[in-house]
Amino acid sequence: MTEIAPVEQRRAGRPRSEDADRAIIEATLDLLADYGIAGTTIEGIAARAGVGKTTIYRRWKGLESLICDAVAELKGPLPALPGTSIRDDMLVLFEAAARSRESARNRKVYACFIGEMTRYPALDAQYRESVIKPRRALTQTALQRAVERGELRDDLDLDVMAEIVTAPTLHWMLHNPDRSPTREQLEQFLDGVLHGVAKR
Amino acid sequence: MTEIAPVEQRRAGRPRSEDADRAIIEATLDLLADYGIAGTTIEGIAARAGVGKTTIYRRWKGLESLICDAVAELKGPLPALPGTSIRDDMLVLFEAAARSRESARNRKVYACFIGEMTRYPALDAQYRESVIKPRRALTQTALQRAVERGELRDDLDLDVMAEIVTAPTLHWMLHNPDRSPTREQLEQFLDGVLHGVAKR
Structure with missing residues (x-):
């Protein structure tokens, strides 16, 4: 020894x-x-x-x-957005979100946050401020730039638009904790909200 | 006595x-x-x-x-859909969903389901079968009829379309457990996904 x-x-x-x-x-x-x-x-x-x-x-x-x-660590660093189109930007954001949910453990962490947050108001406030807010701001920036480029409608409130654009992907991931979305699904959700589901 | x-x-x-x-x-x-x-x-x-x-x-x-x-009791009976337009049908479904979340207690029940389901697979399976499935079927029927009437695009998978149409409302409610959506918000979400957020 x-x-x-x-x-x-x-x-x-x-x-x-x-x-x-x-x-x-x-x-x-x-x-x-x-x-x-x-x-x-x-x-x-x-x-x-x-x-x-x-x-x-x-x-x-x-x-x-x-x-x-x-x-915040689990979510990873804020991704750099290409800024080439709202479709490119959002797919980068969605893929980062999907990546951070790739393991069953991580999906359980996200789910427990939704489930228990109402019982921990101080944690909820800190989480919204330090984790949610910068990510939401990034989405809003991407949407705002796309409005300015003339890609997106300019008659919608940005908060409403952010909810519409991100909800199908985020909601699907929350309700399907046993699998990851495919690239095709992410594109279908995104193209659906961009172009609408009503017949023109 | x-x-x-x-x-x-x-x-x-x-x-x-x-x-x-x-x-x-x-x-x-x-x-x-x-x-x-x-x-x-x-x-x-x-x-x-x-x-x-x-x-x-x-x-x-x-x-x-x-x-x-x-x-299931908390969700209330399945609402009767007017069948006059997909907008009318979905607003009836959204308002029923909002009503069942009017009390803080009920919103906490929904949140705890999302948070804990991954730990109770047998309950999860029974809940999906007896509570989620009939409600999802009602949405699908409404969408299918609207496709047949020529109101909605016929090139989208109905599951994808159901996710796109319902997610903004459901996702917003889950992340805002301290308040109820207004009728105006429900209409903004619905019109957003029907007509799309891209500039035409």
Whole structure:
């Protein structure tokens, strides 16, 4: 036996800074998927991540901030929009949304948020502000630019338009937690809302 | 003291058959709203409804059937569609959906279903079969008739079209559990998907 443990053995102990952050985020998402918001605690996250509670409190103000960061991580960075057409822009956004739901775990996290948010108003407010708002703003920017290019109608409220354009994809994903949408489905939903389902 | 208690006092005791059914359904919805599927048990429902567990088991095969019936009750009977136009038909369906979400309690019940269904596959299957399927069939019938009347495009898959037409309203309601949609919003969503958001 030597005093210097092999790398694998050291790794199995307390993870270091970046590894610890990653482990904490993953543990948070795992617990949300398995037990919902109600069953996710700092104690549980610390135990699952293999870190002390103080490590968590050094990085995050509390459970709400940590949960918001974990879900933001799950969503990934805001994608860069090509800006070539509203169809191109929206397909990039939809594919990013679909990618972040590729694993069953991640789909469960999204579902638990919808289900439990009404019981956690402070978390709900923080989530809407830090996670939803920047993403909604990106969609609105894409729509606004398309209105200015003359691609989209200029007589619709942007909030209403954003809801119409994104809802079929988001709603379908929420109600089909066992599979991912195909590229063809994303295109069908998008073309349907762009051109309408009424006969011309 | 007389042997015959005043009506109010009798009412406060064990409710009779129809009253009992109603009390059981309401207790089920109350518990779902407050504690989710995970916190809803036959024992809890019996206690809240003021009936014995055997009264519940005489009427329902088990918790899953009771929960499905409670949510079907909350949704109300399938509405009669005027059949005059797809716009008229869909507004009747949307207003029924909005009505069933008028109380905060009911909106919480819907939200908890989305959030927890992935953890209860047997309940999920029964709910889709007994509650979702007949309602989806009604929407499909309305769309199919509108295609036949020449109101709607005939080159779209009916499932895709149903998703496009209903998603903005349903998705908006799910993400705004603190308020009801106005008639104007329902019309904006519907006209948006019928005529499309692209400039012609």
